[in-house]
Amino acid sequence: MPERAAILDAGDPLAPYRDRFEVPQGVIYLDGNSLGCLPRATPARVEDVVRGEWGRDLIRSWNSAGWIDLPRRVGSIIAPLIGAQPHEVTACDTTSVNLFKLIAAALALRPGRKVVLSEPGNFPSDLYMIAGLERQGLATRRLAARDHLKDALDADVALLLLTHTHYKTGALFDMAALTRAAHEAGALMLWDLSHSVGALPVDLNGCEADFAVGCGYKYLNGGPGAPAFAFVADRHLAEVEQPLTGWMGHASPFAFSDDYAAAPGIEKLLCGTPGIIGLAALEVGVELIAEIGVEALYAKSQKLSEFFRQCLVEAGVDLELVSPSDPARRGSQLSFRHRHAYAICQALIARGVIGDFRDPDILRFGFAPAYLSFADMADAARHLAEVLESGEYEREEFQERAAVT
């Protein structure tokens, strides 16, 4: 397979972009869906923000460096990646906090309906943020398996909240079909794009989605705990209300009035003072992904994952695939089930192949197409085959669970 990998790499139009990232020597990084690699341009940008904008220009940078516009500016670069207009997206807070804002906003737009529908096994924070509003007495959480979601959409449902690419299996929802089903039931649609954005094209406006959120530190390469983003469709911007009414969401924050009046546009989603260093780092990652283009990224990611599967077959590895086998029906990842998934993951990490484990028995490999090569696929498959064949994952050192798995 190394020969085939070399041919594929030679024909890969995205190959030059690998040099735009810090990919550590000796590491095959199949965890870009958890924390994306560092863009090479980021350290200098962060240093400029810290030493120049903060250290030298201090408070003046809110105007002179445009800090005050940074949430909207980063949002506007994310917008075309997700099929949104620039004024419909802002970057701020965390995915979880933005979920709370938009679930609450949807409930306020559907008085008399309290049910927020999702699927069991959705990313926990999605489910937990519904639970937070449920604890407030404002929502009722309803979960239905993905095949039964349409049946569960009745006249009580205010909002359907789904994650486009499943974090564990990589399975994709049909965004247009589900959004249509939600609307037909009189409900609104909120998409969590955390495992999609930057890896595959998303067309929020094309399928008339109402709301979306997503993560900045996965395929957008914004850095650990990077700010998240939020989308509100233009047709809702004027009327939407969210309860985290902090001063940065005010129509005139610097009037310092006692009474809240929401900003007319997407700024109404802002709450407290945005984290500037994190936003600046995120901007670099987002600009780079926008430059490469999500269509090209998605095309390569499908080739990468299919090639990885072929390498496994040739190496005689027979693992239970829990991701859809059709690349058109999954995001940029492959997940396998194995009862020793945790230890296998640790044994691979010891060899420099970093994937990750998801409780209880999932081995998850993400294929960030911006910086991975086909040679990486061949090498990773070989390591996985050796780990399984040798049984080295049974060593005691690979059994002990770390705080973060």
Add this chain to the structure above:
Amino acid sequence: MPERAAILDAGDPLAPYRDRFEVPQGVIYLDGNSLGCLPRATPARVEDVVRGEWGRDLIRSWNSAGWIDLPRRVGSIIAPLIGAQPHEVTACDTTSVNLFKLIAAALALRPGRKVVLSEPGNFPSDLYMIAGLERQGLATRRLAARDHLKDALDADVALLLLTHTHYKTGALFDMAALTRAAHEAGALMLWDLSHSVGALPVDLNGCEADFAVGCGYKYLNGGPGAPAFAFVADRHLAEVEQPLTGWMGHASPFAFSDDYAAAPGIEKLLCGTPGIIGLAALEVGVELIAEIGVEALYAKSQKLSEFFRQCLVEAGVDLELVSPSDPARRGSQLSFRHRHAYAICQALIARGVIGDFRDPDILRFGFAPAYLSFADMADAARHLAEVLESGEYEREEFQERAAVT
């Protein structure tokens, strides 16, 4: 006054700490209560996080670099500055988001009571976050002037929410007396310490406060939009519930279960994935302030502001002081009223004296004692006298309002 300033600087035990900060040449920075100066150690720490922990160690840093413990670690360094135990404080999200969590938590602890009492003119986000819960139908906002707060504390009040040091005037509340009054009325007490922490000693547990929040980017020098912190008194930790129930607040985040179960300790205040770069920068600022010590900082800040006032008197400046004239009754700032406050502020900035303006007519000078000298006070007073005397603030260039004032 330059001679007196030189004598005071020579006798200032904190003078050596100025070199631990980047204080730009030609700038007298009287706005550390809006955005604190850059600690000299911060850029290297941030670079290490970006290039080393993120770039080289990638996802492994959640364990190896202790990212997962960073909110608690930073919280534990803040704790002694505010009279708290280390396990009662965490650093996360923004002040506004933390206000929402703790206002909601207080309401849940006082079923049957819906009123959240504060004062008009409190920092807007404090008032707006109450309004957000009011819009949800869960709270009723009541405002009473500070002299009438005790009268307004009746059996409907669930929570008294006040800012210890007023952002505009610098006036201090008697924390012990107000907390006692709230408790006597059966209400809980939440202190916003944004303009106090790092500038003066605060004793939350000494006055039996229930909750507190505070800002990381003012006197803690954590950088623009730094993460904030939140305090929950130990006696409430077991039972307190807050609605922003994100995955990082779960008892077992990496079990990825569908149902939320709050972490037993202060981690239950966490919501989404914390911003690591911002937290790391904040940690440097907090460590430095803790090293200097808040008692020493407060002693110097009182001397600085009193000396500034003397310099103004000697320069013949007669401005209306809106801060308490007794330094024991104010935080680390002096605010003056002038109908041309905005233009005067701009004229001073043009001379390198950076204070700030607060709508509609307040000129605000913060005295961050960690990096200001008595010579700065003498120079700033001279510039202010010259700006007023010359009328240069009347120039057209100083009238135009920027986006951020």
